[in-house]
Amino acid sequence: MHHLFTPNHVQLLNSCYPPASALLTASPDYSPNSQELSRLTYFASNHPAKLTKVGSEIEKKLRHEARKARAGNIRARASLLISLAILRALATECRRDIALISPSLVACVDATMEALPTDLEVVARAASVFTSWTTYTDGHLVGTDSTLTKDYLSALSRFAALSRSTLADHEVRNRTRLIGFAALSGALNSEALYHDPAQFKSQVSTIMRPLLVTLFETEIDVLDEQAAAVKGAPSSPYLAEFRSRPTIERRAASIHIHIDGDNGPSIADVSNASLRAFYTLVGHANSAQLGFIMHSAFDSINDAQDWNDFSHCCWLSHKMSEWAQYQYRYAVPTWLVERLCRHQDIPSPVTYHVTVAEMATTVFNSPIPLVNLSTSDIATNLIALLLRRVESDTDDPLAPAVISCIASLGRHVYYSDQIQDLTGEIINRISAVEARGAISLGKAGSARGRTHAVRCLLAALIGLIQTAARSEVLEKTDANESAGSTPAQTFKQEVAGNGRVSRRTPITPDIWQDTVGLLCDNDYTVRSDYANALIFYLAEEMPKNGDNHSTEDNGKWSKGLAEGPLSHALKLNILLHAGNTGTKFLHAVHAYIYILATSSHLGLTSSPTTSPSHSTLDESSQLRAPSQNAGEEENQEHDLQIQVNGRPSFSISQKPRGRKASVVQRLLAESPLGLASASACSADYAVILNVLTTVHEEFPVRGLLTGVPMLNTLDALVSSVDSLDDVATIQRVNAIREIIARTWLVIGQVWNTPKLVHLAESVR
Numbered sequence: 001m002h003h004l005f006t007p008n009h010v011q012l013l014n015s016c017y018p019p020a021s022a023l024l025t026a027s028p029d030y031s032p033n034s035q036e037l038s039r040l041t042y043f044a045s046n047h048p049a050k051l052t053k054v055g056s057e058i059e060k061k062l063r064h065e066a067r068k069a070r071a072g073n074i075r076a077r078a079s080l081l082i083s084l085a086i087l088r089a090l091a092t093e094c095r096r097d098i099a100l101i102s103p104s105l106v107a108c109v110d111a112t113m114e115a116l117p118t119d120l121e122v123v124a125r126a127a128s129v130f131t132s133w134t135t136y137t138d139g140h141l142v143g144t145d146s147t148l149t150k151d152y153l154s155a156l157s158r159f160a161a162l163s164r165s166t167l168a169d170h171e172v173r174n175r176t177r178l179i180g181f182a183a184l185s186g187a188l189n190s191e192a193l194y195h196d197p198a199q200f201k202s203q204v205s206t207i208m209r210p211l212l213v214t215l216f217e218t219e220i221d222v223l224d225e226q227a228a229a230v231k232g233a234p235s236s237p238y239l240a241e242f243r244s245r246p247t248i249e250r251r252a253a254s255i256h257i258h259i260d261g262d263n264g265p266s267i268a269d270v271s272n273a274s275l276r277a278f279y280t281l282v283g284h285a286n287s288a289q290l291g292f293i294m295h296s297a298f299d300s301i302n303d304a305q306d307w308n309d310f311s312h313c314c315w316l317s318h319k320m321s322e323w324a325q326y327q328y329r330y331a332v333p334t335w336l337v338e339r340l341c342r343h344q345d346i347p348s349p350v351t352y353h354v355t356v357a358e359m360a361t362t363v364f365n366s367p368i369p370l371v372n373l374s375t376s377d378i379a380t381n382l383i384a385l386l387l388r389r390v391e392s393d394t395d396d397p398l399a400p401a402v403i404s405c406i407a408s409l410g411r412h413v414y415y416s417d418q419i420q421d422l423t424g425e426i427i428n429r430i431s432a433v434e435a436r437g438a439i440s441l442g443k444a445g446s447a448r449g450r451t452h453a454v455r456c457l458l459a460a461l462i463g464l465i466q467t468a469a470r471s472e473v474l475e476k477t478d479a480n481e482s483a484g485s486t487p488a489q490t491f492k493q494e495v496a497g498n499g500r501v502s503r504r505t506p507i508t509p510d511i512w513q514d515t516v517g518l519l520c521d522n523d524y525t526v527r528s529d530y531a532n533a534l535i536f537y538l539a540e541e542m543p544k545n546g547d548n549h550s551t552e553d554n555g556k557w558s559k560g561l562a563e564g565p566l567s568h569a570l571k572l573n574i575l576l577h578a579g580n581t582g583t584k585f586l587h588a589v590h591a592y593i594y595i596l597a598t599s600s601h602l603g604l605t606s607s608p609t610t611s612p613s614h615s616t617l618d619e620s621s622q623l624r625a626p627s628q629n630a631g632e633e634e635n636q637e638h639d640l641q642i643q644v645n646g647r648p649s650f651s652i653s654q655k656p657r658g659r660k661a662s663v664v665q666r667l668l669a670e671s672p673l674g675l676a677s678a679s680a681c682s683a684d685y686a687v688i689l690n691v692l693t694t695v696h697e698e699f700p701v702r703g704l705l706t707g708v709p710m711l712n713t714l715d716a717l718v719s720s721v722d723s724l725d726d727v728a729t730i731q732r733v734n735a736i737r738e739i740i741a742r743t744w745l746v747i748g749q750v751w752n753t754p755k756l757v758h759l760a761e762s763v764r
Contacts, residue, residue, distance in 0.1 A: 062112065184277055307352045542698070
């Protein structure tokens with residue numbers, strides 16, 4: 001009944017409802033009178049000033065209906081559903097002026113969700129109203145209107161609670177979660193999320209928890225399969241381009257409850273909805289917003305105590321970096337490393353720290369390129385963390401994870417000198433630790449801490465280079481497998497087939513030379529680890545510069561002499577040039593090998609050396625060279641000294657290098673005193689042979705020029721033994737003679753000299 005003084009907009013609104021007696025028969029659609037609804041929306045769209053009043057009237061009516069429906073009134077529930085349908089129609093038809101009705105609309109949604117949170121039919125209709133508003137709003141009221149912001153965040157949290165429902169009935173739980181995710185997807189595809197940066201964090205913290213609850217409940221294999229489908233086919237072209245479409249062209253999703261009698265939604269449907277929402281959130285975020293997303297994700301995982309779930313945590317970080325916009329992907333690993341380095345002084349790392357390190361390693365090892373990534377800063381932070389952890393506890397369980405993370409930085413090369421710069425940073429830290437003698441000077445257990453620090457840095461160093469090498473192999477394989485006829489593809493295939501793919505600068509010997517002193521470290525474990533690293537560097541990384549011209553005929557270097565005389569002369573000129581850094585490096589290697597084989601003290605200090613087994617050698621016997629050879633040996637030792645300290649250092653200051661040089665001179669001076677007092681163990685002599693073999697196989701020319709003088713010096717030393725009555729002296733003399741003979745055998749095989757091979761085999 002219309003009263004004489006009833007406002008027109010109230011009359012139009014009331015006429016949209018069926019008579020009270022017909023409310024019970026309005027199911028299952030519970031829709032308003034279509035003709036009257038058209039009149040109301042026409043009136044509201046042509047009189048925008050009345051929209052606020054219409055919204056207030058609907059809000060007042062809806063709150064009354066919600067209270068009665070909560071008490072079990074069936075007619076009030078039917079009227080509530082009709083009111084929500086009227087609200088959605090107004091939001092859709094009056095989208096240009098939706099800001100005028102926004103406060104009432106959002107308040108109605110929140111009031112409905114508060115009154116009937118378990119009535120899925122009512123909740124689904126409220127979610128439809130909510131997505132209509134999120135689709136058409138420009139978001140400028142969020143953060144500006146405090147009342148609307150409060151109601152909006154409250155409604156968002158209620159939909160988030162639905163998305164992580166824990167009802168015992170699986171079908172009802174899946175339906176409830178799907179409705180919640182539909183509403184959250186509407187928020188994720190709305191300007192309401194992105195307009196105010198201050199409100200972005202609070203909204204994301206509300207949304208992330210239900211997303212992660214479902215994702216962590218789904219198996220990794222299922223997630224990978226669904227992720228491929230999500231990335232290849234977005235849920236809707238309108239949602240994928242919502243920010244670029246004008247308001248008039250947007251389409252709001254309609255949410256309906258599942259029909260009774262049909263097969264209920266499965267957990268796969270729920271995880272797919274969660275995955276699509278997560279894909280939307282990450283794909284639209286910039287670098288700062290990705291940081292907020294990561295922070296919210298960590299808070300959710302921490303609240304759920306899911307840090308033990310390594311696979312899902314690593315999958316999460318991988319997908320975040322993959323689905324983020326290309327120019328913002330770097331923010332994910334950068335944030336992870338910063339978070340990892342934030343608490344360096346925790347006595348014993350919890351599972352959280354190991355998981356974060358694994359997440360960062362997963363991102364670095366993934367095939368996804370990370371442009372704008374500051375690899376040097378990340379490496380510096382990780383190295384500082386590693387040394388700090390080792391200083392606190394030499395058996396720190398976080399150290400292996402950090403080492404793997406440092407090594408994974410070699411997976412992608414973003415500029416030509418990247419691996420060389422990272423290697424220089426690690427070598428610089430090794431030199432500093434070696435020069436100081438301990439990273440925790442004056443503390444108990446400093447020697448053990450220093451040893452473990454050097455070994456961890458060596459592991460990170462060799463891991464970095466190996467990762468870069470494996471990455472080049474993968475690129476080479478891809479180049480060979482790609483079939484194309486373009487000049488660029490043809491060139492890549494030729495380069496891949498002819499040799500090394502030179503996307504990065506190889507590590508030059510003048511950088512690596514700062515570590516050669518570790519061959520004579522006073523700890524055997526350091527010597528052994530460094531020898532393995534040195535052999536890998538010589539064989540796989542050190543530039544050959546034409547030194548290795550082996551052919552298929554058993555690798556005989558002399559076959560390379562078939563090249564033209566001019567080309568051969570140019571390469572020999574490079575090899576023999578006095579300023580060649582590779583030649584200087586090999587001189588230093590041979591000098592330290594000589595010290596290792598003969599010196600009575602190793603390392604920068606005169607502390608006793610460690611070996612795999614306790615040495616029982618008698619240190620009383622000494623070996624003295626004959627007087628007629630003294631002058632020759634002195635000149636040779638002087639040459640070895642010049643080879644060690646004859647160049648400026650690239651990565652460390654002159655003070656540590658000067659200290660190294662003085663120690664080398666002292667050790668060289670002590671070397672001829674006698675083999676019985678030498679500190680090397682039997683395993684060290686095996687290491688010496690392996691290093692010399694690698695040198696002559698990989699660098700035939702320079703190995704010959706730099707190694708033969710050292711071999712002659714060693715031979716002169718063992719030949720000058722006055723007496724072989726001491727067992728220890730006999731063992732060391734025999735070991736050195738075996739090294740000399742085997743090395744000459746390798747030289748003869750490399751240079752294809754049968755006479756030399758026969759001679760070396762005859763003296764073994």
